[in-house]
Amino acid sequence: MFSFIVQRLLQAVIVMVCVAFVAFLLFQYVGDPVLFMLGQDATADQIIALRKDLGLDRSFVIQFFNFLINAVQGEFGISLRQGAKVSRLIAERLPATLELAFVAAGLALLAGIPMGVYAALKRDAWMSQLLMTVSLLGVSLPTFLIGILLILFFSVLLGWFPSFGRGDVIRLGGWSTGLLSAKGWHHIILPALTLAIFQLTLIMRLVRAEMLEVLRTDYIKFARARGLSNSAIHFGHALKNTLIPVMTITGLQLGGLIAFAIITETVFQWPGMGLLFIQAVTYADVPVMAAYLCLIALIFVVINLIVDLLYFAVDPRLRIGNLGGRST
Amino acid sequence: MNLLELKNLVVEFPSRHGTLRALDGISFEISPGEILGVVGESGAGKSLTGASIIGLLEPPGRVASGEIILKGQRIDNLSNDQMRSIRGRKIGAIFQDPLTSLNPLYSIGKQLTETIQTHIPMSDAQARQRAIALLQDTGIPAAAERIDHYPHQFSGGMRQRVVIALALAAEPELIVADEPTTALDVSIQAQIIGLLKNICKQKGAAVMLITHDMGVIAETCDRVAVMYAGRIVEIGPVQQVIHQPQHPYTVGLMASIPDIENDRERLNQIDGSMPRLNAIPAGCAFNPRCSQVFIKCKQAKPELKTVDGLTRTEVACWLQSDLTRSTL
Amino acid sequence: MRNPIGHWLNSDIGHSFKASKTATGAAGIAFVFIFCAIFAQWVAPTNPFDPASLDLMDARLPPAWVEEGSLKYLLGTDDQGRDILSALIYGARISLIVGIASVAVSLCVGVSLGLLAGFRGGWLDTFLMRLCDIMLSFPAILVALLIAGVGRALLPQADESLAFVVLIVSISLTGWVQYARTVRGTTLVERNKEYVQAARVTGVAPFRIMVRHVLPNVLGPVLVLATIQVATAIITEATLSFLGVGVPPTSPSLGTLIRIGNDFLFSGEWWITIFPGLTLVLIALSVNLLGDWLRDALNPRLH
Numbered sequence: 001m002f003s004f005i006v007q008r009l010l011q012a013v014i015v016m017v018c019v020a021f022v023a024f025l026l027f028q029y030v031g032d033p034v035l036f037m038l039g040q041d042a043t044a045d046q047i048i049a050l051r052k053d054l055g056l057d058r059s060f061v062i063q064f065f066n067f068l069i070n071a072v073q074g075e076f077g078i079s080l081r082q083g084a085k086v087s088r089l090i091a092e093r094l095p096a097t098l099e100l101a102f103v104a105a106g107l108a109l110l111a112g113i114p115m116g117v118y119a120a121l122k123r124d125a126w127m128s129q130l131l132m133t134v135s136l137l138g139v140s141l142p143t144f145l146i147g148i149l150l151i152l153f154f155s156v157l158l159g160w161f162p163s164f165g166r167g168d169v170i171r172l173g174g175w176s177t178g179l180l181s182a183k184g185w186h187h188i189i190l191p192a193l194t195l196a197i198f199q200l201t202l203i204m205r206l207v208r209a210e211m212l213e214v215l216r217t218d219y220i221k222f223a224r225a226r227g228l229s230n231s232a233i234h235f236g237h238a239l240k241n242t243l244i245p246v247m248t249i250t251g252l253q254l255g256g257l258i259a260f261a262i263i264t265e266t267v268f269q270w271p272g273m274g275l276l277f278i279q280a281v282t283y284a285d286v287p288v289m290a291a292y293l294c295l296i297a298l299i300f301v302v303i304n305l306i307v308d309l310l311y312f313a314v315d316p317r318l319r320i321g322n323l324g325g326r327s328t
Numbered sequence: 329m330n331l332l333e334l335k336n337l338v339v340e341f342p343s344r345h346g347t348l349r350a351l352d353g354i355s356f357e358i359s360p361g362e363i364l365g366v367v368g369e370s371g372a373g374k375s376l377t378g379a380s381i382i383g384l385l386e387p388p389g390r391v392a393s394g395e396i397i398l399k400g401q402r403i404d405n406l407s408n409d410q411m412r413s414i415r416g417r418k419i420g421a422i423f424q425d426p427l428t429s430l431n432p433l434y435s436i437g438k439q440l441t442e443t444i445q446t447h448i449p450m451s452d453a454q455a456r457q458r459a460i461a462l463l464q465d466t467g468i469p470a471a472a473e474r475i476d477h478y479p480h481q482f483s484g485g486m487r488q489r490v491v492i493a494l495a496l497a498a499e500p501e502l503i504v505a506d507e508p509t510t511a512l513d514v515s516i517q518a519q520i521i522g523l524l525k526n527i528c529k530q531k532g533a534a535v536m537l538i539t540h541d542m543g544v545i546a547e548t549c550d551r552v553a554v555m556y557a558g559r560i561v562e563i564g565p566v567q568q569v570i571h572q573p574q575h576p577y578t579v580g581l582m583a584s585i586p587d588i589e590n591d592r593e594r595l596n597q598i599d600g601s602m603p604r605l606n607a608i609p610a611g612c613a614f615n616p617r618c619s620q621v622f623i624k625c626k627q628a629k630p631e632l633k634t635v636d637g638l639t640r641t642e643v644a645c646w647l648q649s650d651l652t653r654s655t656l
Numbered sequence: 657m658r659n660p661i662g663h664w665l666n667s668d669i670g671h672s673f674k675a676s677k678t679a680t681g682a683a684g685i686a687f688v689f690i691f692c693a694i695f696a697q698w699v700a701p702t703n704p705f706d707p708a709s710l711d712l713m714d715a716r717l718p719p720a721w722v723e724e725g726s727l728k729y730l731l732g733t734d735d736q737g738r739d740i741l742s743a744l745i746y747g748a749r750i751s752l753i754v755g756i757a758s759v760a761v762s763l764c765v766g767v768s769l770g771l772l773a774g775f776r777g778g779w780l781d782t783f784l785m786r787l788c789d790i791m792l793s794f795p796a797i798l799v800a801l802l803i804a805g806v807g808r809a810l811l812p813q814a815d816e817s818l819a820f821v822v823l824i825v826s827i828s829l830t831g832w833v834q835y836a837r838t839v840r841g842t843t844l845v846e847r848n849k850e851y852v853q854a855a856r857v858t859g860v861a862p863f864r865i866m867v868r869h870v871l872p873n874v875l876g877p878v879l880v881l882a883t884i885q886v887a888t889a890i891i892t893e894a895t896l897s898f899l900g901v902g903v904p905p906t907s908p909s910l911g912t913l914i915r916i917g918n919d920f921l922f923s924g925e926w927w928i929t930i931f932p933g934l935t936l937v938l939i940a941l942s943v944n945l946l947g948d949w950l951r952d953a954l955n956p957r958l959h
Contacts, residue, residue, distance in 0.1 A: 026806065
């Protein structure tokens with residue numbers, strides 16, 4: 001098992017280096033890296049000094065190396081658009097996005113899994129057909145449209161929820177949270193719902209499909225032949241076997257949440273990293289784009305690692321492997 | 329009284345092309361403690377018969393008519409809930425592939441105790457003791473330790489032993505074994521068949537052994553039923569059917585078993601092949617391939633008729649009819 | 657085969673198609689949209705991009721069934737007096753073109769790469785598969801946004817057609833992966849079969865023979881993939897356009913229309929954004945339904 005962890009860590013590092021390389025290419029060759037580091041108001045002397053420092057006259061590999069060292073310390077220069085340090089901008093906005101993503105993930109899982117189980121067990125009930133049709137809608141509705149519809153309905157027509165901003169935010173050390181105030185929750189509901197719906201339909205369809213597959217297996221047939229009760233078969237055996245692949249795929253999808261947050265944040269003017277990124281793209285603000293890329297890659301890699309470890313913990317075939325010994 | 333009695337069981341599969349009749353009037357009895365072999369080619373309907381008995385026919389297949397009687401009580405018309413109390417407790421089942429018959433995520437101890445406690449109320453500790461005893465009976469070494477192992481930690485033969493233990497856990501009076509050794513190595517097959525025979529005799533359970541392997545039948549069974557195209561063509565004591573087959577199909581089957589003593593150039597085979605469900609010929613289904621066919625065979629289906637009352641041998645063939653013999 | 661359509665309609669798939677009302681309904685809707693898109697100039701009541709035909713007096717009119725609306729502008733107008741229905745039809749055309757083009761590109765690239773990887777094997781195969789893994793773990797929208805951003809940084813004064821190319825490339829950049837995987841899998845299976853080795857021995861190009869056997873096998877799954885991906889591509893393009901980095905503003909797609917309309921939500925002119933939105937959903941839904949039905953129809957295990 002130890003070698004497994006080491007292997008995965010090594011893979012993670014390789015992926016990060018590759019992504020950093022792409023970010024490096026962006027930084028060095030799309031626009032002027034010196035300007036990125038110093039900002040628009042740099043003096044000629046500063047520019048010359050930094051050019052030397054950055055080793056722009058040195059070899060490619062050394063430049064990449066420098067970039068890597070900077071990147072690891074979170075140093076990505078100065079945003080073209082905002083004039084502030086990229087690292088500071090991101091640090092300010094990270095909590096907003098992360099909170100949004102977690103609330104959305106929680107919603108998606110808490111609602112999606114039971115719905116999927118229900119749709120699998122009661123295939124012919126009208127509720128199941130309805131759920132499946134609605135889920136198809138969820139896949140066909142782009143996230144931004146869901147956001148707009150929710151705003152139209154709950155903000156404009158009903159006036160129940162606000163449609164932009166985070167509401168009251170409390171600072172805890174470096175973290176600003178909106179989850180500790182009622183207003184904060186008020187503000188997070190619509191965007192979290194928007195973000196969650198796509199994931200929810202995905203999870204629901206996945207759980208249903210997996211469960212149907214599992215219910216067709218020989219061991220379920222054998223369990224039925226042994227006279228086990230329906231709840232033992234469905235919730236004891238089938239559910240556990242269903243949740244393992246679901247867990248893996250969901251974990252990998254969580255990264256998608258962070259990406260889709262871009263859209264949601266735009267619709268709701270949510271002050272997170274996604275909004276920052278979109279503004280960077282529109283403005284061709286390369287330092288921010290490069291930094292965002294690296295950060296996202298890091299988040300993905302960490303999530304993948306955690307999912308792998310979870311898999312290990314839950315599936316005895318991986319956990320025990322051949323240690324138990326085999327006998328004929 | 330007979331333990332199990334089938335009376336004219338008809339199983340049909342409605343489909344877009346019409347209704348396919350997979351079992352066309354199956355009738356036989358099993359006495360308590362008896363081992364009945366059911367032999368025939370793939371597609372003859374052996375597994376379907378087994379599935380119908382334990383009430384696990386896959387839809388759209390359904391029992392169209394006929395009766396299944398267990399100890400004097402009809403069981404083919406029971407609700408699923410009622411059948412559930414019979415499965416495992418009165419009738420146990422063993423399927424072909426031991427690898428897929430066991431849930432890979434649960435230890436075999438958990439699967440055993442769960443089955444035991446579903447049918448017989450007892451404490452966890454008692455159930456565990458009983459499970460260990462069962463494993464010992466089926467020849468698993470170091471049962472007290474291996475009870476906490478997972479299925480993937482056992483070899484194929486050992487797994488099938490676990491499957492047998494599971495089927496016998498609630499002490500059923502009848503076991504339906506559907507090709508229990510087909511998926512195992514030849515060297516293991518003999519062991520498992522021997523185990524099945526001994527343990528069932530020991531616990532007084534009758535066995536319906538479904539297989540296409542005549543050798544296994546000869547070694548293990550008391551009586552054998554030969555199936556062809558959804559019907560039973562011959563049924564009787566094992567020695568009788570093997571050494572003095574009456575039905576031309578059985579004759580052909582026996583003749584096609586290679587004999588190491590016999591010096592031949594070519595293996596015997598029955599010309600042609602078993603008809604598909606939607607192309608069963610009129611009259612006796614075997615008539616296109618029969619070497620002794622005459623007019624009546626193409627006109628009417630022969631019913632099972634007792635040809636030897638002492639041994640309870642029955643054959644479904646027009647050759648056996650007195651009327652026919654006199655006109656030949 | 658004298659009547660291929662009739663023959664197809666009588667096959668198992670054809671029967672399942674006729675029996676499934678959703679499939680026929682979805683196909684019908686998709687067909688209507690494609691028709692309107694192709695013949696936009698004749699179907700649309702007005703040409704909303706011709707400034708001469710616009711009348712500012714007609715701006716911000718609600719749909720015909722609300723009072724103050726007029727039958728001339730069935731679905732209302734926007735703040736410039738443009739007829740929403742016409743803008744819809746033209747917008748749908750752009751969306752469909754971009755969507756289908758992106759899928760076509762992904763398909764060609766993916767199938768070719770898959771064939772290559774499966775046939776050559778070795779390091780090329782491993783490299784390609786690793787690439788696929790990495791690409792799959794990044795959400796498509798992110799990749800598309802990055803490409804769009806890089807495109808903007810590199811070519812700030814790009815003209816319209818270049819913008820379209822960048823857009824199509826950015827959408828198809830993640831789509832090819834699924835095709836490559838599927839085709840590679842089948843290629844690997846076929847490569848080991850004897851007829852390929854026989855071809856090698858007799859001097860026939862084994863690659864050509866294999867392609868002839870691989871392609872029919874993958875046709876089914878690839879078709880399902882392509883159908884579902886058209887819906888995804890349309891939605892991705894709409895998203896990009898909504899965010900402002902998609903189609904150029906001179907050729908507004910449904911996404912652009914939605915973005916423009918979004919500004920008028922709070923002032924009560926909901927139709928400017930809702931109707932393009934509904935159209936988008938209808939197109940995506942019908943294509944998705946078709947793809948879903950196709951997947952079930954081609955799945956041997958369900959029969």
